[in-house]
Amino acid sequence: MAAAGGKTYSFKVVLLGEGCVGKTSLVLRYCENKFNDKHITTLQASFLTKKLNITGKRVNLAIWDTAGQERFHALGPIYYRDSNGAILVYDVTDEDSFQKVKNWVKELRKMLGNEICLCIVGNKIDLEKERHVSVEEAEGYAESVGAKHYHTSAKLNKGIEELFLDLCKRMMETAQVEERSRGNGASQTSTARRGVQIVDDEPQTAMPAGGCCTSG
Amino acid sequence: MSQRSERRGIHVDQSELLCKKGCGYYGNAAWQGLCSKCWREEYQKARQRQIQEDWALAEKLQREEEAAYVSSHSSSQTQPPQSHSQPSLATFSKFEEKKTNEKTRKVTTVKKFFSPSSRTAPKKVPPEKESEKREKEKEEKLQGRRESHGETLLRDLKGIFTQPWDMGSPTEESHEGKTPSPSITRQSSIETDRVSRDFLEFLKTLQKPGREIHKQSRAFIESMGNKKDLSAEELSECVQDFYQGMSDRLLNHFKGSSEKVDRVMDQVEKYIMTRLYKSVFCPETSDDEKKDLATQRRIRALHWVTIQMLCVPVDEEIPEVSDSVVKAITDIIEMDSKRVPRDKLAFITSCSKHIFNAIRVTKNEPASADDFLPTLIYIVLKANPPRLQSNIQYITRFCNPSRLMTGEDGYYFTNLCCAVAFIEKLDAHSLNLSPEDFERYMSGQASPRRQDDPAAWLQSGSRVNPALSQIHHNLSVLSNLEKRQQQVMEGAQSLQTELAEWQDSVAREVQEILERYPLEIKSRASAIDAENVENDRLPPPLQPQVFAG
Numbered sequence: 177m178a179a180a181g182g183k184t185y186s187f188k189v190v191l192l193g194e195g196c197v198g199k200t201s202l203v204l205r206y207c208e209n210k211f212n213d214k215h216i217t218t219l220q221a222s223f224l225t226k227k228l229n230i231t232g233k234r235v236n237l238a239i240w241d242t243a244g245q246e247r248f249h250a251l252g253p254i255y256y257r258d259s260n261g262a263i264l265v266y267d268v269t270d271e272d273s274f275q276k277v278k279n280w281v282k283e284l285r286k287m288l289g290n291e292i293c294l295c296i297v298g299n300k301i302d303l304e305k306e307r308h309v310s311v312e313e314a315e316g317y318a319e320s321v322g323a324k325h326y327h328t329s330a331k332l333n334k335g336i337e338e339l340f341l342d343l344c345k346r347m348m349e350t351a352q353v354e355e356r357s358r359g360n361g362a363s364q365t366s367t368a369r370r371g372v373q374i375v376d377d378e379p380q381t382a383m384p385a386g387g388c389c390t391s392g
Numbered sequence: 393m394s395q396r397s398e399r400r401g402i403h404v405d406q407s408e409l410l411c412k413k414g415c416g417y418y419g420n421a422a423w424q425g426l427c428s429k430c431w432r433e434e435y436q437k438a439r440q441r442q443i444q445e446d447w448a449l450a451e452k453l454q455r456e457e458e459a460a461y462v463s464s465h466s467s468s469q470t471q472p473p474q475s476h477s478q479p480s481l482a483t484f485s486k487f488e489e490k491k492t493n494e495k496t497r498k499v500t501t502v503k504k505f506f507s508p509s510s511r512t513a514p515k516k517v518p519p520e521k522e523s524e525k526r527e528k529e530k531e532e533k534l535q536g537r538r539e540s541h542g543e544t545l546l547r548d549l550k551g552i553f554t555q556p557w558d559m560g561s562p563t564e565e566s567h568e569g570k571t572p573s574p575s576i577t578r579q580s581s582i583e584t585d586r587v588s589r590d591f592l593e594f595l596k597t598l599q600k601p602g603r604e605i606h607k608q609s610r611a612f613i614e615s616m617g618n619k620k621d622l623s624a625e626e627l628s629e630c631v632q633d634f635y636q637g638m639s640d641r642l643l644n645h646f647k648g649s650s651e652k653v654d655r656v657m658d659q660v661e662k663y664i665m666t667r668l669y670k671s672v673f674c675p676e677t678s679d680d681e682k683k684d685l686a687t688q689r690r691i692r693a694l695h696w697v698t699i700q701m702l703c704v705p706v707d708e709e710i711p712e713v714s715d716s717v718v719k720a721i722t723d724i725i726e727m728d729s730k731r732v733p734r735d736k737l738a739f740i741t742s743c744s745k746h747i748f749n750a751i752r753v754t755k756n757e758p759a760s761a762d763d764f765l766p767t768l769i770y771i772v773l774k775a776n777p778p779r780l781q782s783n784i785q786y787i788t789r790f791c792n793p794s795r796l797m798t799g800e801d802g803y804y805f806t807n808l809c810c811a812v813a814f815i816e817k818l819d820a821h822s823l824n825l826s827p828e829d830f831e832r833y834m835s836g837q838a839s840p841r842r843q844d845d846p847a848a849w850l851q852s853g854s855r856v857n858p859a860l861s862q863i864h865h866n867l868s869v870l871s872n873l874e875k876r877q878q879q880v881m882e883g884a885q886s887l888q889t890e891l892a893e894w895q896d897s898v899a900r901e902v903q904e905i906l907e908r909y910p911l912e913i914k915s916r917a918s919a920i921d922a923e924n925v926e927n928d929r930l931p932p933p934l935q936p937q938v939f940a941g
Contacts, residue, residue: 223803
């Protein structure tokens, strides 16, 4: 959501994907530029922030990691409510993880509509030889659901910077469109009100409620 | 006669069985031979007497005390220099004085906050006035004590205690109305008092906007006092609208930077929520309390869940890790004790930080959400934090949304919500158990730890629980110590007998030698000076001289 008089944007981005696809490595590479490093200073890699300056606009990015294990799948809606963007990571060597991404996309579109910017990320392209998810299939799918597709390697630091920069630009566009479509004075109140109501709800009831609130 | 022989076995006469008072009923040995009715009368009488005696004693003691007090005071008043000779009494009275002063101060500040004058012009109560008032009351108190004794003092004190509650304005009533016991009321009012003072202090740094903020906040709290019947959601809406309106105003009218506005909003939240806490935390109109109990019972039923089932990446055998785990548990429990939503959030964050530390020490890499969430679930299961649902609801309803939605605190809070949701829906599948096992564990028919033979269980128990292995270790150390202690005792005893023997042998030897060479004392034939006869001219032996002074 755009905050503070339109000058500084604060975005919440959730990181979704099965365990072991390299979500944590991806975000650590982006925020600390380190990979499997013993000198990583951060205590944790589950909540990271990054300050950006894109075409003269300040952007505060908050990246929320989510637990990828299958048993926590049902908790997804609690994590991704109110997020502006979602990065869905799969492992190019693991067909299963791509299927999981498809599930996430369906869910996200159902809950949050088109307000959320989706990025589908095929990680571990340094293991190109063992690839099990074809490039055409992945990119075709991404296009069909209105998401962008990226190929990255956290190990080789490939494609990560582009991914986040692109995502930020798209989120800014979405935010600006939203701002324009509403009156300036009304937007702030309704943004906050929307958020409050969603947070108020119980996890189970949040699913339908989230959908109807964010659409309006 | 034949009847008598039949009764021989018991040896009691009919008359002995009857009540001693002769009322015709049977008595009982436990009641000193009286029947129940007479015993009750007797007993009541004795008790009454006892109570009266106690009263008399207490009164006598009190009179003596008062007399001592009065005499000490009159003496210190008529002969001021002599008061030094009674230091203990003097200091005691000083202490009393201090105590009363303190109470008076509290009263005046409470008065200050609720008196109508402060409501219309909050900033116009100058500090001098307050201190003046205090001074005056202090003087009155002193006079009162001089001219009469403890009784008036007591009355004064009573007045002080009752005063604030008697004169409490309706607003006060509505904020603190839910508290049943006066001690809690007093404590909380002290806290609100302190927070109010801090708030005023903070607003002073803002000058003009500060006054505006204070006026609005006060007005809002008062308006909330009339809305007690609203549902929790409506109350939340009121508070959130107020936050929104206030921050909009600060941004647009006073042109504050967003960081500054955030800071001000934090203070406003602290002030308002400390005041409203009693009436809006777990309100009667909601079913929060029911949910609290349900969650608590659920967590208790899941006591058998182990680290392995949740795949928690934490090794509690490492002392630093188990230390962090304990700290995390403490923090999540402590959360309940705070009133301000943001303070509660701070405890959740602190708990999360401890969890991260535990994971980092175990795995030697930064924790991802894959590690964090299971560990948080484990911590919540172990801690069973009080009023968990109420706290979560309270935070979501009344926390400033800018904190809750995007910040780090918000992330941890979301994880806590996830943990609670997971615990509520937890089933066999989510613990990688077969449904049958899950059912058996839930119903308490079996415990995952006790399936193996006892020895293995003991071993695994000590592996799972570092405290147990510590106990084992301590026990072996203790038994070792006991053995050594015994050795020392034995050594000491043998040394003692040796010593005794040695003493005896020495004595015997001495005796033998003495017997062998008996001591013969030859008497001297003459005086010592006898052979000095020719030295007649020697001066006489020196005489001790006594010098006076």
